[in-house]
Amino acid sequence: MLIGVDVGGTNLKAGAVTEDGGLLSVSTRPFGRFTGAEDFALRLVQLARDAAEKAGASPGEIRGVGIGVPGAVEDGDILYTVNIPLSRLPLRALFQKYLAVPVALGNDADCAALGEWRCGAGRGCRDFAVITLGTGVGGGLILNGGLYTGGGMAGEVGHMVTHAGGIPCSCGRRGCWERYASATALADRARQEGRLRPDSRLSLLGEGVTAKDVFSAAQAGDDLARSLCGAYAREVAEGIVNLLNVLHLQRIALGGGVCAAPEELLIKPVRDLVHRTCYARRSRQIPEVVRAQLGNRAGIVGAALLGDAGRR
Amino acid sequence: MLIGVDVGGTNLKAGAVTEDGGLLSVSTRPFGRFTGAEDFALRLVQLARDAAEKAGASPGEIRGVGIGVPGAVEDGDILYTVNIPLSRLPLRALFQKYLAVPVALGNDADCAALGEWRCGAGRGCRDFAVITLGTGVGGGLILNGGLYTGGGMAGEVGHMVTHAGGIPCSCGRRGCWERYASATALADRARQEGRLRPDSRLSLLGEGVTAKDVFSAAQAGDDLARSLCGAYAREVAEGIVNLLNVLHLQRIALGGGVCAAPEELLIKPVRDLVHRTCYARRSRQIPEVVRAQLGNRAGIVGAALLGDAGRR
Numbered sequence: 001m002l003i004g005v006d007v008g009g010t011n012l013k014a015g016a017v018t019e020d021g022g023l024l025s026v027s028t029r030p031f032g033r034f035t036g037a038e039d040f041a042l043r044l045v046q047l048a049r050d051a052a053e054k055a056g057a058s059p060g061e062i063r064g065v066g067i068g069v070p071g072a073v074e075d076g077d078i079l080y081t082v083n084i085p086l087s088r089l090p091l092r093a094l095f096q097k098y099l100a101v102p103v104a105l106g107n108d109a110d111c112a113a114l115g116e117w118r119c120g121a122g123r124g125c126r127d128f129a130v131i132t133l134g135t136g137v138g139g140g141l142i143l144n145g146g147l148y149t150g151g152g153m154a155g156e157v158g159h160m161v162t163h164a165g166g167i168p169c170s171c172g173r174r175g176c177w178e179r180y181a182s183a184t185a186l187a188d189r190a191r192q193e194g195r196l197r198p199d200s201r202l203s204l205l206g207e208g209v210t211a212k213d214v215f216s217a218a219q220a221g222d223d224l225a226r227s228l229c230g231a232y233a234r235e236v237a238e239g240i241v242n243l244l245n246v247l248h249l250q251r252i253a254l255g256g257g258v259c260a261a262p263e264e265l266l267i268k269p270v271r272d273l274v275h276r277t278c279y280a281r282r283s284r285q286i287p288e289v290v291r292a293q294l295g296n297r298a299g300i301v302g303a304a305l306l307g308d309a310g311r312r
Numbered sequence: 313m314l315i316g317v318d319v320g321g322t323n324l325k326a327g328a329v330t331e332d333g334g335l336l337s338v339s340t341r342p343f344g345r346f347t348g349a350e351d352f353a354l355r356l357v358q359l360a361r362d363a364a365e366k367a368g369a370s371p372g373e374i375r376g377v378g379i380g381v382p383g384a385v386e387d388g389d390i391l392y393t394v395n396i397p398l399s400r401l402p403l404r405a406l407f408q409k410y411l412a413v414p415v416a417l418g419n420d421a422d423c424a425a426l427g428e429w430r431c432g433a434g435r436g437c438r439d440f441a442v443i444t445l446g447t448g449v450g451g452g453l454i455l456n457g458g459l460y461t462g463g464g465m466a467g468e469v470g471h472m473v474t475h476a477g478g479i480p481c482s483c484g485r486r487g488c489w490e491r492y493a494s495a496t497a498l499a500d501r502a503r504q505e506g507r508l509r510p511d512s513r514l515s516l517l518g519e520g521v522t523a524k525d526v527f528s529a530a531q532a533g534d535d536l537a538r539s540l541c542g543a544y545a546r547e548v549a550e551g552i553v554n555l556l557n558v559l560h561l562q563r564i565a566l567g568g569g570v571c572a573a574p575e576e577l578l579i580k581p582v583r584d585l586v587h588r589t590c591y592a593r594r595s596r597q598i599p600e601v602v603r604a605q606l607g608n609r610a611g612i613v614g615a616a617l618l619g620d621a622g623r624r
Binding site: 074148149154159160161163235238245277282283284 | 384386391392438439451453455456458460461462463464465466467468469471472473474475476483484485492547550553554555557558559560561562588589591592594595596597
C-alpha cells in the first residue's frame with residue numbers, strides 16, 4: 001500500500017492508495033500554525049499513519065510515501081513554496097526519522113498530472129498535461145510517457161507571457177497568462193465591469209463576486225456574464241494553443257474550481273478555439289481538450305504514485 | 313558510417329557522419345524542379361551515395377540514413393512541408409526501393425537540436441532546446457535526455473502567441489512570437505522605421521534592408537539600429553523566458569543567421585533578460601543561453617543520428 005500526501009496552504013491531506021491508483025482512505029487536518037520543520041514533518045507522518053489505519057493497514061504495510069507540495073522540490077528537499085513557510089526544508093530526511101520508508105517529493109501540479117494520467121483524464125496518453133485554473137494557472141506535464149519536471153521547476157505555464165507589456169505579474173514580468181486566464185482574473189474582471197453595469201447580476205454581487213458567480217449568472221442568461229465567460233474562454237484557449245504548438249500534446253485536461261462550469265460555457269468554447277487555431281489542426285493527431293476527472297483526489301493519488309514515476 | 317540528409321527549399325545536402333557525430337564529407341545539389349516523388353527519392357539516394365563515396369566508403373558501408381525535412385513527419389512519411397511540394401510523401405518506402413538501409417525521418421529543427429545536443433552547444437544537457445531565428449522562428453527540443461517530437465509536430469515555438477491580438481500570422485492567429493522575433497520581423501521593422509528616419513544608415517539601405525544590416529549598422533553606432541537591436545533582443549527574450557518557465561530547460565542555444573551578430577548586441581542582452589526575469593532565477597539551476605555551435609552542419613549531423621534517437 002502507498003500513501004499520498006497533499007500539502008496545501010489550508011489543509012494537509014493524506015490518502016492510502018493501491019499500487020494501481022485506487023484511493024482507499026483520506027485523512028485531513030488543517031495546516032495550522034507552523035511551529036518548525038521537525039514538527040511539520042512529524043504531523044505529516046501522523047497523518048500518513050492515520051490514513052493507513054483508516055484503510056485497515058498497519059504502518060508496516062506502507063511501501064512508500066509520496067508528498068506533493070505547492071512549490072519547487074529537488075532531491076527530497078523543498079526548495080521553496082508559494083504562500084506557505086516551507087522553503088529550504090529537507091522534508092524527506094525529516095520524515096524518514098519517524099517513518100523508515102521510501103519517500104518521494106513532488107510539485108503539487110506534477111502530482112495532479114501524474115494522478116490524472118495514471119487514473120483519470122490522461123489514461124493511455126504518451127504526451128499529456130493538466131492545466132489548473134485557480135488562484136493562478138498551474139501545469140503538470142507528462143511527456144514521452146513519463147512525468148516531466150525539468151529538474152523540479154517546469155510547468156510554470158501561468159507565467160508564459162501572452163500579452164507582452166500587459167498586466168504586471170507577481171513574477172516580475174508583464175502580461176503573464178495567469179493574469180488573464182486564472183479564476184482570480186475572471187473574478188477581477190467581473191468586479192470591474194460589474195461596477196459599470198448596474199443592470200447586471202454581477203453588480204449586485206459587488207466586490208465579493210467570484211468566478212463561479214460569473215458562470216452562474218451566465219447560465220441564468222446575464223449578458224455581461226455571458227460576454228465575460230466568452231472572453232475568458234478565449235484567454236484560456238490562447239495559452240493552451242501556445243502549449244500545444246510547442247509540445248503537440250495528445251490531450252490537455254483542465255482542472256480547478258472553474259472547470260465545474262457548464263461544458264458549453266468553458267470546455268466547449270475552449271475546445272472549439274483550440275481545434276480551429278492550433279498549428280496541428282490539419283495533422284492526423286488533433287489534440288483533445290477535456291475536463292480533469294479526479295478533482296482534489298488527483299493530488300493525493302499522484303503523490304502516492306510519485307515513487308513509481310522514477311523522479312524523486 | 314551514417315548518412316545525414318538535409319532537405320531545404322534551396323539545396324539538398326547529404327553528409328557522411330561517424331557514429332559519434334563526426335562529419336566526414338558533404339555533398340550538395342540544388343533542390344531544382346520537383347518532378348515527382350519517385351524521382352525526388354532517387355535524387356536523395358544519389359546524394360547519399362555521393363557523400364559516402366566522398367568519405368571513401370562504399371554504399372554497402374552505410375549503416376543507416378536519416379533525413380531532415382522542413383515540415384511534419386510521421387512513421388517514415390512526410391505529412392506536409394513548408395514552402396516545398398513534398399506533402400503526403402512516403403519517403404522512407406521510396407528511398408528504400410533504391411538503397412536498402414534503415415531510414416529515419418525527422419523534422420529539420422529536431423535534427424538541428426539533436427546535432428547540437430550530441431556534438432555541439434547542448435552536450436551533456438538533459439533538457440535542452442535549439443531556437444532558430446530565421447525567416448520564422450523554429451525550435452527543436454531535447455527533454456529528459458532524448459529528442460521530444462510529440463508525435464512529429466512539436467517545437468512550433470514561433471507560433472506561441474506573445475502579443476495577443478497583435479500582428480496577424482500565416483498560421484491564422486495574431487501576435488505569434490515569430491512575427492516579433494524572427495530575422496524577417498527585424499528586417500520589416502527596420503524598413504518601416506528607416507522610412508521615417510532619413511538620418512539613419514538604415515534608410516539608405518531602403519527596402520532591401522536585412523537583419524544582418526541592422527546589426528552591422530548598430531555596431532557602427534547608428535542610433536536607430538541600436539534601438540531596434542535592443543527591442544529585438546527583448547522580443548527574443550520574451551519567448552525564451554516563456555519556454556523556460558514551461559520547460560525549465562538547462563540550456564537554450566540560439567541559431568540562425570542573426571546569431572552571428574556580435575555577442576553584446578544579441579546573445580548577451582537576451583541572456584541578461586532571461587536571467588533577470590525567468591521564474592527559476594532564484595533556483596539552483598539557472599538556465600543558460602548560448603549560441604548554437606554547428607551552424608548548417610547541425611542539420612546533417614542530427615539527421616544522421618536520428619536512428620539512434622529512437623524515433624523515426
